[in-house]
Amino acid sequence: AQKVTQAQTEISVVEKEDVTLDCVYETRDTTYYLFWYKQPPSGELVFLIRRNSFDEQNEISGRYSWNFQKSTSSFNFTITASQVVDSAVYFCALNSGGYQKVTFGTGTKLQVIP
């Protein structure tokens, strides 16, 4: 079985603050993929990043950065200098066990206050 836990239900920050969204996953497979998606108020899920289980290198893309640690089964997402446009629901997801099914966390709603 696979499971994704996003313990933070809602986070509010003031614009320009940094914020980290937590994601903890469970899987017995040695090969798997982890993802982050952004869901703005319009509803569509927008793909942000993919990481495979063999690549623990952290990644930075502009104001976004991701920290993948297999030792703690975590794949955390940090937004630096947050902006109002970052307000959305963010989902962490796991794809393993033959890649047929993807399990999503319950999402973290981020509100950036101007």
Added chain:
Amino acid sequence: DGGITQSPKYLFRKEGQNVTLSCEQNLNHDAMYWYRQDPGQGLRLIYYSQIVNDFQKGDIAEGYSVSREKKESFPLTVTSAQKNPTAFYLCASRGDSGGNTIYFGEGSWLTVV
């Protein structure tokens, strides 16, 4: 433009009626998925299809049906047997390349009146 198109965006259904949500993709992806999202909730898998003419039940398939007659199309029918169909429905697809990334359509809002 390549992508996933869902229609309609908004749909109202009377109780006892079946409705069909359309999902078309031109990404040449083999796998397609339907998810349901309730307000303030995560995504739950309804059905998925790995290949044409084959599909499997997800976690909440009761009251739903699908077909996969063409690679690019994966329509979802919400039947009258679905007791609480009001929700946001998301269609997605996944190709063999790109590290198994799933891409989503814009979603369809279904409301029972």
